[in-house]
Amino acid sequence: MTRLVVVGASLAGLRAVEAARKAGHEGPITLVGDEAHVPYDRPPLSKAYLDEGEPESTTFREESHLTGELGVELVLGRGATGLDTEAREVLVGDDRVPYDALVVATGARARTLPQGGDLAGVHALRTLDDAVAVRRELDRGVKVVVVGAGFIGSEVASGARKRGLDVTVVEALETPLVRACGEAPGHWIAGLHEKHGTRLLCGNGVAALHGSGRVEAVELADGTVLPADLVVAGIGAIPNTEWLEGSGVELDNGVVCDATLASSAPGVYAAGDVASWINPVFDRRQRLEHWTSAAEQGATAARNALDPTNPTAYRTVPYFWSDWYDVRIQFVGTPQADEVVLVDGDPEAGERWVALYRAGDRLVGALTVNGQTEVMKYRGKILKGAAWDDALAFAEQRQQARSVTTAG
Incomplete structure (x- = not known):
């Protein structure tokens, strides 16, 4: 058997x-x-x-x-x-x-910070035990520095801000989420931090962590020193x-x-x-x-x-979501694209928008912020190999239908 x-x-x-x-x-x-x-x-x-x-x-x-x-x-x-x-x-x-x-x-x-050493108050967040430890620190009402403005780091920052805590996010890249979403969408999403009172410092890395037994400050590559009682690494x-x-x-x-x-x-x-x-x-x-x-x-x-003699290939349009503050971010497909086009909403003015990703003449990705009614429709189109022009026409139909509903 x-x-x-x-x-x-x-x-x-x-x-x-x-x-x-x-x-x-x-x-x-x-x-x-x-x-x-x-x-x-x-x-x-x-x-x-x-x-x-x-x-x-x-x-x-x-x-x-x-x-x-x-x-x-x-x-x-x-x-x-x-x-x-x-x-x-x-x-x-x-x-x-x-x-x-x-x-x-x-x-x-989780990747960990090489500067962490044995200082208390320095954590990654991957396991249940990690979450218990970070939660215990947040309960103390600490000053928080999150290293990495990706999805995990940004979710931690969001949770800390919900509690009214002082939060700074440090990101080594000039624009966060470039690999996950692309240049412009990464910039648009990162703007959510500023809107909700989280300080975001991009293009800067961690040079050292200071403290006696417990972390007290984060020193950045440019010499900036950030007071910190809790440091959470979200660096992949x-x-x-x-x-x-x-x-x-x-x-x-x-x-x-x-x-x-x-x-x-x-x-x-x-x-x-x-x-x-x-x-x-x-x-x-x-x-x-x-x-x-x-x-x-x-x-x-x-x-x-x-049943190795009757295998099934695993084919999928990748899907992930992330919750920041009062916003749900959802992505389907791949960010490896020739072009990214905003087809609905305005990231600067509001917190609902849709962007589509083109590779050649195909739709290959879709990113939505508070667009729960949209994202899975695009996932289905990507799975069927939808043409780019068809995707743009569909997006226009969706936008017009939503405008009519809103006006009514």
Whole structure:
């Protein structure tokens, strides 16, 4: 009977386990995770979890559900340390966990500030334990410096400002979010900080952190010194692949996979933040750190691992969202484009707008701010390979329809 092992008690790992049972797999399943927690939801950790009041639980499934209804053997609080692809065994310390089919869902870890040392009050935010620590600091009413004006850092800044705290965001790039959204949209979105009383300093890096035991100040490259009781780094993530080195699994900014999420090693598939796969929608290799793709990839990887003779390619139009202050930012597609056009709204005047991304004669992306009724329509068009002119015509129709509704 096929033994399925999933390494990574993450969203992708959970969906892999659930999909295996839903597909009728009756063999043994083992879920290995380096954290002591059962799988939990990460996006709320930098959003609502930081708000005042008692936070809601982020746990997806209780342990009893996993071990009872799903019949999963849990190995938690002990991360995988190696992989023997010849013997088909996952190494967990001195133990060996045999597998016939393996899904790697070890995700990514937050980059940390090299200047942090052992100073208290310096954190990244990736895990539940990280969120608990940052929340405890915010409860003290601290002065906050966030390093990195990306989505995680900006969500932390937003949560701190909701509490009325003094917040400064430091960004090394001249324009935030250039890689995620492009030059102009990054500038437009960054303007939300100023509108809500958050100080944003761009084109400047961290030179040093000062303090005696606990952080007291952040010194920037230009000599500016910012008082700080709490420093949170939101400077990106690194895929957790070190345990796979020397295993024969090809690694390059994650686990290198084909369109079906199969790695270079027989029986080994990957899913979630750690998977670098060929997305047939764009015919391009991608590694996504998005909730939606992690969930979908986990399920696809498990089904393909259990039925390798009938694999399904994982094709998607990437989607992510981020909540800043009272604004929801949503993006579908890819920001790698020849042109970005604002088709609705005015970022300078209001907090609702839509921008579209063109590559050649195709629509490849859409960015909305408070455009929840729009974004998924564009996702569908991108999936169908919509022409750019058709996308512009559709945008004009949507804008006119909204104007009529507003006027009425």
